[in-house]
Amino acid sequence: MRRTRKCEVEIKLRQDFDNLNKVLTKNGVTVNKLKSSTQQIRKKDSQWSFLYIGASVILLFTALCACNIFDNLIISLIGIRCLIPNNYFVWEATRPISDCGFCLNVTAPIILHNASREEFAPYAYTSKPIIIRKAFLHWPAYELFNFYFFKELYESIDDSIQSVDEECQFLHFKSNFISLKDVFDMTKDRINNKPGQNSWYVGWGNCHSQVLKEMRKHYPKPHFLPDDCEIPSKEYVFMGYDAGATMHLDFINRLMWQAQLKGSKTWNLLPSNECEQFCSPVTFKVYPGDAVLVDTRVWYHGTTITPGEFSLSIQSEYG
Ligand SMILES: O=C(O)CCC(=O)C(=O)O
Ligand SMILES: [Fe+2]
The missing domain is CATH 1.20.920 (Histone Acetyltransferase; Chain A)
Known part of the structure; x- marks a missing residue:
């Protein structure tokens, strides 16, 4: 037997x-x-x-x-x-070995100023990093989104916190959290990064349809993206202080856009090892209201939050 x-x-x-x-x-x-x-x-x-x-x-x-x-x-x-x-x-x-075309002669991002769809069109599918300054100042989410918006949203929808762990993704970076629940259960002092508290930075994907629906009531599809581009039914939130996201590559299917809604953040981009001799690191800073477009599948990327500021951004893919 x-x-x-x-x-x-x-x-x-x-x-x-x-x-x-x-x-x-x-x-x-x-x-x-x-x-x-x-x-x-x-x-x-x-x-x-x-x-x-x-x-x-x-x-x-x-x-x-x-x-x-x-x-x-x-x-x-x-x-x-x-x-x-x-x-x-x-x-x-x-990961596949890169041909380095994405980073040749790139030393800084392309900077546009609140570009329209037509102005953005020539850059829409490039792997070169782009900043669109002041692209999201008109979003209601620009005023509304903060730590408590997300805490209340998740705590009001059954199983939504669990869905991040089970169906989506929670990124704790250097913070000592295991789940999004730990983030929402922080003390007020730690939420506000008061002196003596362990600073924190996290990101997570929303695949819960009701959460996504609530979030999307406060912002439209970015106006500069091509009309016919595909958008997944998943959006990421990144928020916290200080160290930001550790250097990594994303294994995603499409290009990404990010809306920097609160605080300012420095992006550090590195070409992959095989491109190091042909390409340079790229560093840039974004401010509230800016859009960031980086091909995070080929550029290693990490972020640092400006000391004393709370950063909050929404990120998704398009293609
Ligand atoms: O915004 C951040 O701190 C990191 C974002 C990131 O890793 C991404 O957009 O792929
Ligand atoms: Fe990433």
């Missing part, structure tokens, strides 16, 4: 690995190491095969978790959530 159960588990595990490998190959992720590790699973019972299985599960799981698009797949195949949704190490190991 025990033997039969063991065989069933083995068969199930092999099927899961086959499925996972198919998905990896289909999505162009070449992970030769994972492949050779996976082959080891097919070896007969031995202490080593358990080690290989363990290592492979961790590697595969980590690699798949690294891409948000696999989050739901992991849940449906293995029945558990990604513990490490943002494993930048694996992202780095599996």
Whole structure:
């Protein structure tokens, strides 16, 4: 009986690995190491095969978790959530090598001033960083959005905080939070970054339809984006103080736009290693009301918030 159960588990595990490998190959992720590790699973019972299985599960799981698009797949195949949704190490190991065209001769962002759709059109699909100054001053969200807007919104909609953890993404960067709930449960002094408090900076994706609907009541699709561009039904919020976002690449499908609504923030962009000898780092500062457009799939990016200021921004994709 025990033997039969063991065989069933083995068969199930092999099927899961086959499925996972198919998905990896289909999505162009070449992970030769994972492949050779996976082959080891097919070896007969031995202490080593358990080690290989363990290592492979961790590697595969980590690699798949690294891409948000696999989050739901992991849940449906293995029945558990990604513990490490943002494993930048694996992202780095599996990213395609760049031809450096995106950063050649770029030393500063292109700066536009509250550009119209027509003025923005020539730049709409470039990988060069762009700032559109004062693009969002007219948004009601510019006045309305703050820490308490989001706390009250999430606390008033059942399961919405949980949905960030389960279906979307929570980025704690250097802060000691595990979930968005920890952010909304902070003391008033910490929310306000009072002296002596641990400063914090977080970002999270909203995939909860009701939350998104409420948020979107306060801002339209950015007016400068091409009329026919696709927008996902997901928006990110980044907020907090001081350290900002740690340097990373995004594994997203499209270009991104960001609305800087509160505080000022410095963006630090770095070309990937293979482009270091041809391209330069780029640094720029954005202010409340500015739009930022960076191809965060090819530019490593990190942010720093101006000391003493609270930063809040909304970010999404277009393509
Ligand atoms: O706004 C930030 O601090 C980071 C934003 C970011 O990582 C992004 O837009 O991809
Ligand atoms: Fe990013």
